[in-house]
Amino acid sequence: MSSDRGVLGELVNNSSFHGWSEDLKYMAGFGNHFSSEALVGSLPEGQNNPLLCPMGLYAEQISGTAFTVPRRSNQRSWFYRIRPSVTHEPFQARKPHHSNLLGEFNQENCSFTPNQLRWKPVDFPETPTDFIDGLYTMCGAGSSFLRHGFAIHMYAANKSMEECAFCNADGDFLIVPQTGRLWIITECGRLQVSPGEIVVVPQGFRFSVGLPDGPSRGYVAEIFGTHFQLPDLGPIGANGLASTRDFYVPTAWYEDGTHLGYTIVQKFGGDLFTAKQDFSPFNVVSWHGNYVPYKYDLNKFCPYNTVLFDHGDPSINTVLTAPTDKPGVALLDFVVFPSRWLVAEHTFRPPYYHRNCMSEFMGLIYGTYEAKADGFLPGGATLHACMTPHGPDRETYEKALQRGDEAGPYKIEDALAFMFESALLPRISPWSLESPFRDVNYYQCWTGLESHFSPEGLKEEVN
Numbered sequence: 001m002s003s004d005r006g007v008l009g010e011l012v013n014n015s016s017f018h019g020w021s022e023d024l025k026y027m028a029g030f031g032n033h034f035s036s037e038a039l040v041g042s043l044p045e046g047q048n049n050p051l052l053c054p055m056g057l058y059a060e061q062i063s064g065t066a067f068t069v070p071r072r073s074n075q076r077s078w079f080y081r082i083r084p085s086v087t088h089e090p091f092q093a094r095k096p097h098h099s100n101l102l103g104e105f106n107q108e109n110c111s112f113t114p115n116q117l118r119w120k121p122v123d124f125p126e127t128p129t130d131f132i133d134g135l136y137t138m139c140g141a142g143s144s145f146l147r148h149g150f151a152i153h154m155y156a157a158n159k160s161m162e163e164c165a166f167c168n169a170d171g172d173f174l175i176v177p178q179t180g181r182l183w184i185i186t187e188c189g190r191l192q193v194s195p196g197e198i199v200v201v202p203q204g205f206r207f208s209v210g211l212p213d214g215p216s217r218g219y220v221a222e223i224f225g226t227h228f229q230l231p232d233l234g235p236i237g238a239n240g241l242a243s244t245r246d247f248y249v250p251t252a253w254y255e256d257g258t259h260l261g262y263t264i265v266q267k268f269g270g271d272l273f274t275a276k277q278d279f280s281p282f283n284v285v286s287w288h289g290n291y292v293p294y295k296y297d298l299n300k301f302c303p304y305n306t307v308l309f310d311h312g313d314p315s316i317n318t319v320l321t322a323p324t325d326k327p328g329v330a331l332l333d334f335v336v337f338p339s340r341w342l343v344a345e346h347t348f349r350p351p352y353y354h355r356n357c358m359s360e361f362m363g364l365i366y367g368t369y370e371a372k373a374d375g376f377l378p379g380g381a382t383l384h385a386c387m388t389p390h391g392p393d394r395e396t397y398e399k400a401l402q403r404g405d406e407a408g409p410y411k412i413e414d415a416l417a418f419m420f421e422s423a424l425l426p427r428i429s430p431w432s433l434e435s436p437f438r439d440v441n442y443y444q445c446w447t448g449l450e451s452h453f454s455p456e457g458l459k460e461e462v463n
C-alpha cells in the first residue's frame with residue numbers, strides 16, 4: 001500500500017455528500033431527553049404513537065436498553081419518519097465476505113500474547129475504500145452474541161459511503177478520527193467530527209460516513225451490552241473533566257428521495273449483511289428521546305492533576321466510561337492525555353513503570369506521547385495487555401532524570417494521545433499480529449535501562 005495523497009485526492013469526489021452544508025446545529029448536553037423537528041409541527045404532542053402521526057409520518061422506537069432496566073439507565077428514542085425501517089428486502093450475507101472484522105474473540109479466530117505490541121500508522125488505501133471497507137479489528141474480548149465485551153478497530157479509508165448506510169447491531173461505536181474529518185449522517189441528524197473530536201454512534205443507529213478530506217484514518221472502540229457514561233467525579237466535586245454541556249447531539253435532518261438500490265449494511269455478530277431498500281434511511285423528520293449519537297471536542301476536557309508531587313493515575317483523565325457489573329471496574333474507559341501543565345516537585349513526571357490488571361490500548365491523534373521519545377506515531381497504536389510491563393522508553397527516562405529536581409513547571413503541548421482501557425483480557429486479531437505495520441522491535445525501546453543500584457552510595461548518604 002502507498003500513501004499517495006495526490007492520487008487519492010483524484011479518486012475521491014466528496015463534494016456532493018448528501019448536499020452537505022457546514023453550518024450544522026447541535027443540541028448540547030449528555031444524557032438529556034432531547035426533541036428535534038426538521039419541520040415545525042412534525043412531532044406528535046402528548047403521546048408517542050398516535051393513530052395518525054403529523055404529516056403522515058410513521059412512528060418508530062429504537063431501544064438502547066431493555067424495556068425494564070431502571071429508569072435512570074433507560075435509553076430509547078422515537079423517530080417520526082417518512083417510511084419505517086422495516087421496509088427493506090431480506091438481509092443477505094455480504095459478498096465478498098468481509099474478513100477483517102470480529103464480533104467475538106476466541107481460541108479459534110484470535111491469538112494472545114503477553115508481549116508489548118506496537119503498530120506504525122498504516123498507509124492509506126490505494127483503491128477506493130469507504131469507512132465500512134476500511135474498518136479492521138485490532139483486538140477485543142468477549143462476544144457481541146453474549147452482550148459482554150469490546151472490540152477495538154481501526155480504519156483507513158479514502159471515499160465517502162454512497163447510497164449506503166451502516167448499522168451496527170453489535171454495540172456502540174466510539175470513533176476517534178486521527179486524519180480527515182468525518183461527515184456523519186445519522187437518523188437523528190448530521191455531525192461533523194474533526195480530528196481532536198470524538199463521536200459515539202450507539203448500537204442500532206443507521207449512519208453514513210462522508211470523507212470530505214479524502215484519505216482518512218482513525219480508531220474505533222466498540223462496546224457490547226452497555227453504553228458510555230460520564231465518570232463519577234468523587235472528591236473532584238461537581239465540575240471538571242468532560243462537562244455535560246460540551247457534548248453535542250444532532251438536530252433533525254431528513255432527505256425524502258427515492259434512491260433505488262440504497263443499501264443497508266448491518267454488522268450483526270461481527271459479520272456483515274446487506275439489504276436493499278428504495279429510499280433513504282435518513283428520512284426522520286422529527287424525533288425525541290435520550291438514545292442519541294453525540295460528539296465531543298477533546299480540547300474542551302478540563303484536566304485535573306497533581307499540584308505538588310508524584311504522578312497521578314491516568315484514570316483522572318477519563319472522558320467516558322462503559323461499566324461492568326463490578327463497581328469501579330470498566331468494560332472500557334476512554335482516557336485522554338491532553339495539553340496540561342506538569343508541576344510536580346522531586347517527582348519522575350512521565351508515566352511511571354507499571355503492570356496493570358487492566359489492559360491498555362493506546363492511540364495518538366497528534367504530537368508526541370509523553371512516555372515515548374519516538375516510535376509511537378500519530379495514527380499508530382500500542383497494546384499493553386493485563387500485567388504486561390511497560391512505561392517510558394529509555395530516552396524519556398534519561399531526559400526526565402537529566403532535567404532533574406530543578407525542572408520548573410512544564411507544559412505538555414501540541415500532543416493528544418488516548419487510551420482504551422479494559423478489565424477484559426484482549427485477544428489479538430491474526431491480521432494485526434501479522435501486519436507489516438507491526439513494530440516487532442518495540443521491546444528494544446526499553447533495552448539499556450541500566451541498573452543505577454548503588455548500596456554504597458546509599459551508605460554514604462546515610463552516614
Ligand SMILES: O=C(O)Cc1cc(O)ccc1O
Nearest residue numbers: 313314351352360371390419
Ligand atoms: O501506559 C501508559 O502510557 C498510560 C498511562 C499513563 C500514565 O500517566 C500512568 C499510567 C498509565 O498506564
Ligand SMILES: [Fe+2]
Nearest residue numbers: 354360384390
Ligand atoms: Fe500503562
